[in-house]
Amino acid sequence: MSTALSAPRLAPLPKARAGDGSGFALTGLTGFAALLIVLMVAVIMGNIAWFGWRSVTWEFLAATPKEGMTAGGIFPAIFGTVALVVLMVVALVPFGVGAAIYLHEYAPPQSWFTRAVRFSVNNLAGVPSIVFGLFGLGFFIMFVGRGLDRVTGADMLWGQPSLLWAALTLALLNLPTVIVTAEEALRTVPREMREASMALGATKWQTIWHVLLPQAMPGILTGAILSVSRGAGEVAPIMFTGAAYFLPYLPSSPFDQFMELGYHIFVLSTQSPNVDQTKPILYGTVLVLLLLTFLLNLTAILLRARMRAKLAGRD
C-alpha cells in the first residue's frame, strides 16, 4: 500500500530545477493565506472590542433592559445564560463521562454496540444546531412535556418552552464534546496505574473511581468547559425551547422561560425599532458574550495543553 502511495507521486520530479521560483512563491501563498485568516480574526475582534468596551460598565452588567431595550443593561440575559449552562452541565457531564468510561474501559472494541455508540457520537456532533432546536420542540416539549402534563394533570407546567428543556437540548448537542474529551483524558492515564491498582486488589470500579478519574480530571474539565463555552453561544437550539425575547423578571424555576446573551444579540440586531440607539448596548452585549466564551476557551485550551504535554512526556 505504501509503495503504491508514494511511487507515482514522485514522478513529476524532473521539474525540480525549473520549479524553484514558483515553489517559493507558492510557499509564500500558503503563508499569506494564514496571515489573512489571522487578520480577519483581528479585524472582527478589534471592531467589537473598539465599539463595545465603552458600553461594558458595572451598571450595564447589573441592570435590566429599559425603554424597549434601547437603554439599561443585560443582567437578565447574563443570569439566564449562566442558569442555562449550569443546568446543562449538571445534566450532561455525569452521563458523558460515564459513556467515555464505558467506551475506554469496558467496551469490546469490535462489538456492534461499541461501533453503534461511536458512530452515533460522531454523527451527533454533525447534526445542525437548528435540527436540535426542532428536536427539542418536538421531543422534549411536545412529547415528554405534554405527556407529563397529561399524566400528572398539571396545566401546562411541563409542556411549554422552559429553562429545563433548553438545557436538556443543549446537553444532547454537547454530549459528543464531553464524551470525546473525557475519553482522550482517560487515554492519558498510564496503564501501569491501572495495573498497580488492580494488583493491590482493587476492583475495576474502585480503580476507575480512585485512580483513573482523579488522573483524568483536567481532561474531563476541559470537555465540560468547552461544552459550556459552546452552550453559552448557541442560539438556534434554544430559540423554540425556552429563550424569551424579553422578560420583566428573572427565571425562578427550571420551568420558566429565560433571556440569554446570544438570543439577546439576535433580537437586538434584527428586531430593534431603532438600530442606532441600540447599537452601544448591542456591541456591549456582543463583547460580554465574546469575553465569556473567550475566557472559557482559554481555560480549556490551557488545561488541554497541560494534559497533552503529560501524554507526550509519557511516550
Added chain:
Amino acid sequence: MSTPLSRIGSIEHAGYGASARRRWQRAAEAVITVALRGCAFLAVAGLLLIVVFVFKEALPILTSAETQKEASLAGFAATPLWQPVGDVPKYGMLPLFVGTLKVVLVAMLFAVPFAVLAAVFASEFAPARVREALKPAIEILAGIPSVVLGFFALMVMASWLQAVTGSVVRLNALNAGIALGLGVIPTVFTVCEDALRAVPKSFREASLALGATPWQTAWHVTLPAAGAGVSAGILLGLARAVGETMIVLMASGNAAIVSGSVFDSVRTMSASIAAELAEVVFGSPHYSTLFFLGAILFAITFVINVLAGLFVERLRQRLAGA
C-alpha cells in the same frame, strides 16, 4: 488484559474469607457496568430520537390528507414561490434550495482555499513560533459564537461589501456566504492540519532526499498522502455550512428569490425554520413543512458526515499501512 489481573486480586482476598463482601462487590460492579453501558447508549438513543421525532413531525406531509391540501410533496415542487403566510400559503421549496446552494457555494469557495493553504503552511512550512501564533487565532475564530459572526456580517461587513461591490441589496448571498465561510474555516483547517501532520516524516525526507523542493514535497507527496483527511475536512466544513443557521438568518436578507446572482438577497432552509417556527400553529401544515425542511437538512448533513467518516477511516488505514 485486565481480567487476569483482577483474578490475581481475588485469589489474595479469598484467603481472608471475606466472601460475603466480595459477593456484594461483584454485584455492585455488575450494576455499575450496566449503568455505564446505559450512559454510552444515550448517544445512540439521542441520535435515534432526533431521527424519529424530526421525521415524525414531518410525516403528515406524506400521510395526512388534511395537511396535503395545503402542503404536499407535489406542492413543494409545483411553485417557485415560498409564501407560507397568506390567504393561500405557497410552500415552493425551490427558492430555499437555490438560496442554500448559493450561500454554501460562496462559503466553500471562500473558506476552502484559505483553510487548506493555511493548514499546509502550518504543518509544512511555518517555523514553530509562527505556528504557535496561528493556532490560537484559529481557535479564537472557532470559539466565536455563530450569532456573533452573524451580528458582525449584519452590522459591519455588509456595509463594507456594499461599498466595494456597489450592490443594490445590502444583505445578500455574498455577505452571508463570506460570514458563513469564516465560520467554516476552523473546521476545515483543523481536520486538514491533523491529516497533514499524521503523514509520516519519512515521506517528506524521502522526497527531499530525491531533490524535491519543500513546495514540491508538500504538493506532490504530503498533500496527496493526506488527501483523504483533507477531503474529510472539506466535507465536514460543507456539512457545517449547510446546517448553520444564525449566520445566514442574520446576514442574508431572507428574501426567498430564485436567481443566480450572489448580489440578491437569499433565504436558506435553515433560516426559514428559524424565522418561521416561532409563529406557526402546532401541527399545522406550515409546522409540518418546517419539520420536513429540518428532516432534509438532517439527511443531507448526515450523508456528508458519514462520507467524511469513511474518508477519515481511509486515511487511517493508508497511513497505518505506510
